[in-house]
Structures are given as C-alpha cells and as structure tokens.
Amino acid sequence: AEYSSKAKTHRDAGDYRVEFGDASVNNSGLWVNSEIPVGAFTLYNFGGVNHRVGDAYAWTRDATSDRNIPSIYPNGFSPQIQGTIDDQSWATGLRGEVAGWNADFYASYGANKFDYWVHNSLNRSMGTSTPTEFEAGGFGLTQSIAGTTWDKYFGSAGKGFNVALGVEARKESYFIFAGEEASWQTYDADYPGGSQGFPGFRPSNELLEGRTNVGAFLDVEWDINDRFMLGAAGRFENYSDFGATTNGKLAGRYAVNENFALRGSFSTGFRAPSLAQLYFNSTFTNFVSGVAVESKLANNADPVTSALGIQPLKQETAQNISFGFTSTPAKGVTLTVDGYSVDVKDRVVLTGGFGDDDPDVGSILQAQNVSFVQFFTNAVDTRTTGVDVVSTYAKNLAGGILNASVAVNINNMSIDRVYTNAQLAGKEDSYFGRREQLFLLASAPPLKANVGLNYTKGKLFTSLRATYFDQVVIEDWVGTDDVYDARVTLDLSMSYAMSEKLRATVGVNNLTDALPTIQDSETETGGMYDAVQMGIMGRFFFGRLTYSF
Template identity: 50%
Template sequence: MNTKILVTCCFLSVSAFSQSIRGRVTDEANSSALPGVTILVVGKQTGTTTDASGNFSLQLASGRYTLRFSSLGYDTIEKLVTVAANDNAPLDVALKSAQTNLTEVMVVGSRNINRSVTDSPAPIDVIDVRQVTAKTGQLDVNQLLQFVAPSFNSNRQTGSDGADHVDPASLRGLGPDQTLVLINGKRQHQSALVTLFGTRGRGNTGTDLNTIPAAAIERIEILRDGAAAQYGSDAIAGVINIVLKATTNQLVANVNYGAYQAKYRFDNQKFDGGNLNVNANYGWRIGKNGFLNLTGDYNQREHTNRANTPGIDSTLQRRQYGDSRIKNSSVYANSQIPVSTNTTIYAFGGINFRKGDAYAWTRTADSPRNIPSIYPDGFDPIITSTITDGTFAAGVRTTLGNWNVDLGNIFGSNRFDYGVKNTLNTSMGATSPREFKAGGFQLQQNVTGLHFTRFFKNTLQGLNVAFGSEFRYENYQIFAGEEASYKAYDISKAAGAQGFPGFQPSNVLNKSRTNLGIYIDTEADLTKAFMIGAAARYENYSDFGSTLNGKLSSRLKISPSFMLRGTLSTGFRAPSLAQKYFNSTITNFVGGQPVQVQIAQNGSAITQALGIPDLKQETSVNASLGFTSELGNGFSLTVDGYYVRIKDRVVLTGQFSDELPEISDALKQLNVSQVQFFTNAISTRTRGIDVVLAHRTQLGQGRLNTSLGVNFNSLDTISVNTNEKLKPYKDLYFDLREYYFVRASAPPSKMNLTLDYSVNKWAFLLRFVRFGEVKLANWNYDPTDLDIYRPKVTTDLSISYRFTPQIGLSIGGSNIFNVYPDMHRADLTESGGAWDPVQMGSNGTYWFGKLNFRF
C-alpha cells in the first residue's frame, strides 16, 4: 500500500513539475515556417531550437516564464507564458524580419514618434549591430559601417600622426566634421584631433566612433540628408544616431580573434595584425519598465607591415608601413528608471581608454637627423598615443499636459596625449634620450537641452509639433611636451623628437565658446497619403555670431507599395575650436626629404600678413528627391538622389614657403621653411544617388535575405575663395594635392551586395564590395602623374553554427581573395608606402573566428 502511494505521488510530481510547452514560429511577413530559431527561458540555462517545420517543444515545471525568441535576420521578442498541468494549447509566435537597412523604428530624422523608417521623407538606414557583428570580421564601428553602408566611408591611415590612432569617417564624400553624431538622440562630442595628413578628412575634426564598443550598441541609424535645421551644426552631410542596448536578463559574451594574411611582407611572415576582442553585455530589469544595461569591451590590435613591397625601390620606402598597434578598453552603460506613471529618469554613457603605437617615417643610417652612435642602422620612430574619452548623459522625460518633455544634459571629453619612442633629438647629440612626452590636446563639450513634443491626433490626419532649446559649452586646450621633445639645443641641427616634435609653450592655449540654439520642428499629415514638414533653427555663437536655417520635407504615398519623398534645406557648420586655434610644427617628407612645416593659427601674425580673414561658418544648400517601393514577392527598393552645395568650406591650405616676401622673415625666425593654415578656402558641389534593393524569400528549409546597396557620388570645386593679396598664389592656396584630397573623401561609386542564408542552426553570409576609382596627386605636383587606384572588389565569406541555444561559432574571412589597391611610387605618395590610405585598405585577407555565448 505504501509503495502504491509513493508511485502515485511521484507520478503526480512529474505531472506538476514537468509540463510540455509546444508551439510553432513563423515569419510575420508570409507565415512561412522558421527553422533554427533559438528559444531561451530567461533567467534559466535551458532552451531549444525550432525544427525544419518551425515547431518546438520544451519541458518546464508549472509556473510563469519569459521565453525569448531570437534568430539571425529577425527581431528578438519575449513572450510571457504560464505553464500549467493539462494545458496543451500551442504557443504560436511570428517574428519580424530585421534587415540591415530600412526596417527598424526610426528615431533620427523625425521627432514624430508615430513615424517609421519606411514613411520618412528622408532616406534612413538602420543597421542592426547584433546581426552584423555576428557574421562579419569587422570589430570596430568605423570598419563595420564601412562595409555595410554604401554612403559611409572610412579608412585606416599610416604615417599620419594622430590619424593613425583615430580613423576619420564621413557620409556622402563630405568632411568627417560635416556629419553629426548622436548617442540615444543626444549630441556626442568630437575628437580633440584635427587631421593633418592622409587621404581623408584633411583639416577636419570628426567624431571618434570607435570609442563606443559595438557590443553596447543595439542599432545605428544613419540619416542621409542635411539636418542642421533640426539638429544644429555639423549635420550638413547627415546624422548618425547610435542607440545603446536596453535588453535585460540576458548575458551575451563574445570572444573574437582574427589576423591578416600578408601577401606583401619583406620578412616572409605569413600573418600579422592579430586582433583580439573580448566583450560582455548584461542588463538588469528595474521595476516594471526600468533597466540598467552594462557593457565591457577589450580590443587589442597588432601592427601590420606592408613595407618593402615587390617592384618598389626599397631605398625609397619606409621600413615600417601599416596599421598602428591599438589597445582599446571601454565600459558603457544605459539605464532608465520610472519614478511615476508619466516620469522616467534616464542616464547613459561610458569611458574609453586607448593606447596606440604608430609607425613614423624611417630615418636612414646616413640621414642628418640620425646619430649613428645611437642607431647605426638608422631608426623608425614610433608615435604613441594615450587617449581618454568619456561621455555621461542624464535627464528626465515626463509629460506636462499633453506635451512630452525631455530635460537632459550630456557631457563629453576627449584627451589625446602624444609620446614618441625609438627616437632621438638630433640637436642633443649622443646624450639624447630615446623616448619623449610630446604634449597633446583636449576637447570638452557640455550640452543642456529642453525639448517639447506633442502629437495632435485629431488635427488634419495628424500633426506633430516639436520645439526646444540647447545650450552648448566647448573648451579646447593644447598642452606642451617636455622641453627635449621640441627644443633645438644645437641650432644647426634638427630640433625636437624625430617622428613628432612636441608641442611648445608657444603652442599652449585654452579657448572656450558658448552656443545657444532654438528650434521648431513640425510634421503634418494633410491626408493619409500626403505629409509635409517644416523645421527652423536659430543659433548664436559667442565667437562668430548668429545663423538661421530651415528645412522643408514632404512624402506622398502614390499607392500602398510606392511612395515619393523629398527634402530641401539650408545648413551650416561652425568651424571647430581646433580649426580656429590649432598651431604646431610638423615634419613633412617631400621626395623622401624632411621639411619643417608650421601650422599657423588663424589670426596669427603670419596669416594676417597674408590677409587671411577670421574663420566663419560653412553654409550649405541641401536637396534630395527619391522614392521607396515594395515590388512584390519580397522585393523592396529605395532610390534617392541628392545635391549638396557648400560655401566657404574650411580646409587646410597648401604650403607657403619662406621665399614669399610677406612671410619670409616670420618663417625664418621660427626655423621653418613652409607654413599652412586653416581658412574658408573653397566652395563645393556634391551630387549623387543612393540605391538600396532588398529581397527576402524562403529557400528550401531556410531563409535567404539579399541586399544591394549602391552609392554614386561626384564632388566638384566651384570656386577658390582668395583675397587680392592671395590671387597670385591661388594654385598654392588650394593646391593640386589638396584638391584631390577633398575629392578622395569617397570613391565616385561604392557597391555592396550581401547574400545572407539561414537554415536550422546554420547561417551563411557572402558579401561583395566594389570600391570605385580614386585619384590622388603626388608630392611632385604633376597633374599628368596621378596615383590612380582602379576599381576593385573585395569578397567576404562567413559560416555560423549554433551548437546549443547558448553557444555559437562563426568563422570566415574578409577580402578572401587577397585583393590590393594598385601600387605606386613610395617616395611620392602621401604616406610613404606603395599605397595611399584608400577605403578598401592595403592589408589583404583577414581571417577570423567568433565565439558567442548567450544565457
């Protein structure tokens, strides 16, 4: 009798504590089955995947659970379920496709919370970072966007001082400082670095996207349209909004490693540039709707070396030419805490520490800048960096009446400290140290904003009104290096640290400015098919005055599957504090010979002697016209043409020599032979077209997503803005090399074809990227002897497999056919290697493996 009771109790216990929950997962768009979907029980180390028919089952004890459904190529969702005895009702779930382009809820470009990407009047790309990073070799944000978004361009520099440590990036071939970057919709600070060398961003101060770890990002929204009237300065080319993760109760960790297969290395080493990345992300739920999401990220990238390439005279090349070594550590957080039904406190931000070693130009054994007793074989200086970047934002969102109110503040700081090692100060002779602290610079920004938004549902077919104000404070500093890093102890010999002369006390400065902006932004749906929008923004700067800009936009739905859209706006960009005040002495190599060059501050005695006026804001006229279409059978197409005319662009001029009588004495007193400076030198016109074609379909038991992104871009210089004193030097003021540097900000065409196939636990990605032809002028200033980089195609391939719902592996390669740009004379290129730094890179094939953990 007791045995029967025991067996009965065990049977009842199993029934109560081990129930079966089953269901089916389908594609929301066409109700087709989704195989290989991961189903995790939040907070427990258990889960399953769907079979070939999309079916799944789980054994769970009675109770309430949160199930998380996720699949590569689809939005992750959570379902709250109750497991009870004798309850066999199936759980059917439909997932929404998550493309790497126009499919997410949109934040940037409109303050209407009812507006989505597909009915926006301006073109917007939305990139699901989790989907992209899971399958591709790129680890940092700049390189990730470079190979995903056709209108985005970035490249790594070498022999370019600070630009070896901070990658310049741009939209639509415009300057890095003509793209505004936001984090969670708040203005992010720029880098303290002003780019002086290389093929991209010369004379610009951009935002360092790589300070934000990709592991902390949910998605990146790219508004490909002028938006200065909506968001203020820097938004001439567009806006990049980085949205941080807000997930909870899930630990995601990744271990990534890859290296380059070197086709060109003088020492026959097959692999270099090893790149290790380790990151983890976890979120805690706070109350019902609050959260705290935290990310830690560490990345270590080693040098590549592509010097002494075949067919190039080794005596004319640098001995070290390639990527810098970087150690990058970041901690980022995103949080939101409801304090009442209508009020929420938010905070986000993080800190990034970066240390870098970058190759400088070779000093040969017989160079007058070498001391043979210290370096009998010559030496290769290393420029080091210590970069500290921090962002902190906090605020409150609430409602007043029917108005949504956001009061917030964001503070950002970027500090760049230079060092030089494996070097010497020639003027100190054999007693010279081999390492120096060379000084640096810092930029800080604080923005306080008050924003009001209201949607009038019953006015017309919907009217959205937004207005507000922002107050911004900026501070820029330059600090000197140690004395031996810049001083000439023997005036007959070269002064300062070879590779990077330190900042001198005469360079030191501490400059600030303030800005007040007021805006209004409206959107009205006149009918369900026809929308118009208008925005205006007034800004006043303490250092150069006021500006007023406006924007008109419209969208017309011709049919449920076809929509016309267009915008017209004026814009502006205030010259950065670095462009206004930066001053230093640098060393250029012309035909392999060193030349001391002074970067003169705007308003200095030298620029005044040449009649250079004070810097003023750049102004622009932007226009775009395009359409979006659903072509049926899973096809979608967007086509957008654009026109951007910019007046008074700030650029770095050509080099004026000490032979000019107006500045001869001043330059000789500085012991430099040439001078450059920042000025509103040119006006430009950019025309282009963006095309995005996407297709999704069921293929066998899996899912195939295909996308084609194309950008055609043409930039022309309309005029060179000189005064009477400079007219005889017009070709020097904006010389041949500077002209081609501006044009090379983007190739004239860039195409991206991606095929993404998922089936069961497998995922395959094949991607082709074609970079159009780029032309650059040489140090010989010969228009008939340009460096021409013909169009090239790189091919990426990756294979992913999920062993369990918690563990997955991806392996693959970028540029698997080891394609390189065309080679050129190393003694005439900007960088002193066989290639200038162009968008496709010159490192060759990158092989990688990624291990993912998800609990």
C-alpha cells in the same frame, strides 16, 4: 564592456618607409545604461569610459641621415609614435508626460584626451646624451550639453499632425598641452631638434579656448490625408564666436498606392568650424620626396594667416535638394531611389604649403625655424550631385532567413569657386592648387556600390559583403598623377551564439587580398599607395568574443 587587440601590419613600402602598415591598437571600454521609474516619469542614465593605445611607425631615418646618431642606431631607425586616447561620456535625463506632451529633460558631458609618446627615437641636437623616449604632449576636448525636447500628436486636422520643439545649450572647450622639453627643444642650431618622428607640442602651442552656443528648433509633420504628408522644420543657433544662423527644411511624401510613394525635400544647413580647426597648431616633420622638411600647421590667429590676408574661419553653409521614390515591387523586396544636389559654400579645407622663400611669410617661418606652413581656411564652394539606390530582399530559406541588400551611390563633386585675395595673387597653387583639389574630390568617388548577403539559421549567422570602389586620381609630391583603378573587396564573417549571452565571431576583410594600384614612393604616406578609401593593407583576419550582461 569591451576589449579588443589588433597587431601591426607590415607591408612593402620602398626606401622611405622600412616599417609601413597599420598601427597596433589595444582598446578597452566600459559602458552603463539604466532606467528607473520615478513616479510618472522615467529617470535614465547612460555613459562610459574608453581607453585606447595605438602604436605606429613614422618615416625611416637611415644610417647616414643627419637626423641619426650612428652610435645609438648603427642601422638607422624608424621612430614609433604611440597615442593614448581616453574618452568619457555621461548623460542623464528625465522623461515623461507633462500636460499631454511627451517631455524630455536631459544633460550630458563628454571629454576626450590624446597623449603622444615617441619611442625608438632621439633628439639629434642633444648628441649622444639624448633620451630615446619622449612624452610629447597632446590635446583634448570637453563638451557639456543641457536641453529639453517636447512633442505631441494632434488628431484634429486632416489625418493629424505631430509637433516637436526643443531648446539646448552647449559649452565646449579645447586645449593643447606641451610635451617635455627634450621632445621639442633645439639645443644645437646645427642639428634638427625635437624628438624624431613627432616633435612634441611646444609651450608656444599651449592654449585653452572655448565657446558656447544656444539653439532652438520646431518640427511639424502633417498627414493631410491617407496619401499626402507635409513636413517643415526650423532651427536657430547662436554661437559665441561667430554669431547666429537660422536654417530650415521642407519635406513632402505622396503615396501613389500601397507599394509606391514619391518623396522630396529642400533644406538649408550649416556647419560651424570645429574648435580643433580654429585652434590646433603644431610643428612637425614632413617628408617631400624623401627629404625631411620642418613644417607647421598654423591656426587662425597665427601671424602667417594675417600676412596672407586670410579671414577668420566662419561657418560653412549648405543648400540641399532631394527627390525620389520608395517602393515594394514584390513580396519581400524594397527599393528606394533618391537624387540629390548639395551646394556647400565657404567649405573649410586644409591649404597646400607656403615655403620659407615666400616674400610675405618667409621671414615669419624662418624666425620659427620651419620651412613649410599650412592652415585651415574657408577656401572653396562645392556642388555635389548624385543618386542613391538601395534595395533589400528578405526570404525564408532552408529553415533560416536570408537577407540581401544592394546599395549604389553615383556621385559627382565639382569645385565651383576657390576664394583668393590680393595677397595670394600668384600663389594660387600653393594655396589650394590642383593637388589639394584632387584630394578633396577623391573623398567623393564617382561610384561606390555594396552587395550584402546575410543568412541566419538557429545560432549561426553568416555575412558576405562585396564593395566596389571606383577609380580616383591623386597628385603626388612631384606632380605626377597617381591613378587608382577600380577595385572590389570581399568581406566574410561567421558568428555563433554559444549561449544566450556569449557570441563568437571569426572573419576576414578583403578576402581576395585586393590592393590599390601600385605607385612610386612619392605618395602622401611614403609607401606604394596613398590612403584611399578601399584601404591599403590587404587581407585582414579577425576574431571576436561578445558577452552581454
């Protein structure tokens, strides 16, 4: 069982966001894990439920805004968006030996539902009769899986080889449900409709969609001799919505001596677009330079995508190559170095925005009372090359155990191609221009490094971690480059075992209160920073009690 509570954080943000910071989050969960002998087999079950409530502030509507009613909010208001997330999962299976093979038969079910509520808000088009709280609808996902895996070790060839195989079937469904009418309806065309902060999902957004897929895999690892291992794997998947795909992997490892080994691999891969990427659609309020813009995230079946010649979403495909070594250069020390190259074709991204003045889609947007539209599409090919270096060190020290680690990722992502068509001629910047490209590149910074020190002595555990975040560049709404200089954050925590089952932990993340480089307020968040990897909230203290039973 787990319960956690985190209060809101409040940070300076300029005129656009009077209230700016992390959401408050209250989270509770209960999980079960069991194993029961059944003859020569073991029946296992695990799963649980989780309930989370988050509350965050939206952009501020000042007292003179045409989205405010001064008699209700004489000083303006900052709407609060509350999300209630319910998760549940359960898996059951039977494993044991069948005809000399290790067999596992399993089935699982998972579900997620997200309900939106809006507080401290109003529907301007209703005038003074407006409520100030709204149920705004939401969405959810369910997934059912059944399958079996088998593996066996054969010692007859070389030093032996292991074979693993399996089949699996999966069914997924995705749904969107509408909010109450006042959360999305416009009652007076002269004023903005819907709940301010987050207009509710409309009946036109509602849907229930699903897909099925079946898959099978075969994995073989062969120890040719004491030094040389070869591995090969293949997987076949057939999806009901976009068809079949076959992928594979070849891998090898050669031990030069007891302390040094070379390794490498080549593989192909794929990622199916998620049901949310395929079907999510919503109308929302975006802010550009502080000005509210009614916007829409359209799904793949929307007339907007057809008018722009956008093809149905399909799977991403990838080719991966890696080569490196692993070693133990000294007692208690390990070192691994791996270089890699990953080519992703038809990467799914979120486009930039098309306005209601666009000759191809403007009339569609005007009919829907929105001024701006975005959508997911297979827009780009990327190549990412880099090196991962990981080293660990363990030593008995002063009656305790010291564990140290260093992890460095050197990375370069390039956008090799942006796919367009005849309808997008002259609209390339709206489709996937420099701004969107910089957001994608910022997801893979050129350098990231972690140094960790953990010390355990008796009932006390202490952890210190330093993280280096390299410089990234993001373009804001007015075309200015927001340059975020390199930063180092420091996290410290101490944990004490109060009993065999009860442990208390206190700590602080970002001990030195490092903050990103301050920008103007034309950022994506409306505050002084974009949502960069290092975080934007500064120093954070926490406490935790853990009871195991």
